[in-house]
Amino acid sequence: MVNKTELYRHEGLLILTILILGVVFSLKSDDFLTFGNLYDLVNNYAMLMILACGLFIVLISGGIDISFPPMTIIAQYVMVTALLKYGGNFLVAFLIAGGVGTALGLINAVLVNRLKVPSIIVTISTLNIFYGLLLYFSKGVWLYKYPDWFENGLTIFTFTASDGNDYGLNLPIMTLLAVLIVTGLLMKRSSIGRKIYAMGGNREAASRLGFGIFKLQLFVYGFMGLLSGIAGVVQSYTVMTVAPDSLLGYELTVLAAVVLGGTSIIGGRGTLLGTMLGVILLAMLQNGLNLMGISSYWQMVITGLVIVVSISSTAWSQRSKSEILS
């Protein structure tokens, strides 16, 4: 078994990197360590974090899902259209978007289970199908109109900070906290979480132990779908538009964040803490470099370098131990 210290070494490294970056950014930019900036940061990256939680579980199970960006937008589209037509409240919004997302996720689960090909191939197909149908039926039209109650939003514990702005626990932050807590409890404290880890570690063994692989897959891909829907509501709330092609290519950004967090792409290994740190690192890099006035051209190079160095060092440290080949 993997022992605890080894398991958390990657997280330790990430925390160290984040701290060093934090110090550098706050020395170079007066705005970085302000409450307002950090608050905006959390709001803007809530969607990325929520999707990362879903992808984290899929990767742990030994699968991969890259079809979630169209699922998110389809959920948004259906939700906004239905809310404008029939009215509702935030609970209804979450139910509709989450329901649509879950349904699409379950389609993935069935296909992954039945077709017996790597899930990346299945989800590339469904990505094409979902996006194709979405763009066809929406005709690429953006939606700008939201019900008034949706635009007014939902914020509790509002207070006015010394900089004159209002802050509070708003919808993205509350949703994010809820998703993190649920995902954490699921993977750490529930038997289904154990089973997902086991399935990702050794699927054959898990199956012989009597775990229903199909049921687990339904759960894993369904949960990814549910979180896509929830992320859809959060993003809708933040940007107040639904743009059919806005998330093209976003699947790889989320994947990069999750693997930066140390989740193994072969399955079975990784922690939610690591995933969170991976997202924080990416978010901080982009935000900090922005505040330092570094051109967006450099930001992508630096992000790429961080990814390459991080995955290389992880692979290098595991290399000596596990290998017979070489």
Add this chain to the structure above:
Amino acid sequence: MNSLKVKDHVEVYLVVLLLLIIVVFSTQIPGVFWSASNFQSIGSQLPVLGVLAFAMAVTMLTGGINLSIIATTNCCALVMAWVATHFAPSAGSALLMLLAGIGMALVIGLLNGILIAVIRVSPILATLGTMTLLKGITILISKGTAISNFPAYVLWLNSNNWFGIPVPLYLFALVAIVMWIVLERSPLGRRIYLIGSNQRAAHYSGINTPRTLMATYIISSLLCLVAALMMMSKLNSAKAGYGESFLLTSILAAVLGGVNPDGGFGKIVGMVLALILLQMLESGLNIMGISSYITMALWGGLLLAFLFLKGGRLPYFGR
């Protein structure tokens, strides 16, 4: 691993599908389908996607993947575009352009190869990283703008027909033949298939796996270079971010052509058939005035249906 002996019916399925599409199009839109413009449309689309699909497939044969093919293509194209627009057109500058492109492709192929074969990052992560890095570098260097207006020797490729057939199609055929020889008739090809079937067994049987993997990713990059030439010639410009929709489509084409994403199986004939099938479908539907989004969905659906048909026959490696 007796699946090597199991007769794979991929090519048969593809031929049946192809005939089906030809029959449907011939009865529904006879005039349009059998028109020269339809075949020209197919002929101009197929080579770029085809070469990129080979670049993807060769890594999939080893059980890997190369997510950086589009970034590599754009990187090579920008380097070559810079040379082509900075030197007076001559045989020398054309050669220099090619050498610059080959150099770039070799560097990228080596980088991917080292990450995957030596440091042993999983291919999907390594190439995801190099994809981001290369994209960043190309945007940084080009400042996000396009380099355009190439000399005639770049445009020559796309603007010429021999016997009514566009030159890029000949180039694609040449690439397909070379790839067939390399993969199915050479020792290197044998090693690539063996690594894809069982890396450990390949290693124990004395195959230098790191070197073979390195060669695989270099071949993949060199194919991107060919795609870069075709794209430059076709678009008369080079820019970071061109052709990104080809990334997932190339995986789709490779798998539809019978390449097993777990490695070890797949033939060039199957891939060529799959490419013709996809392009015929796209061109036919396009001429009929059907939305390209429907084509996108249809391609995905076609792949799923195909995988479903093949179902039990696919070797099952516990995934």
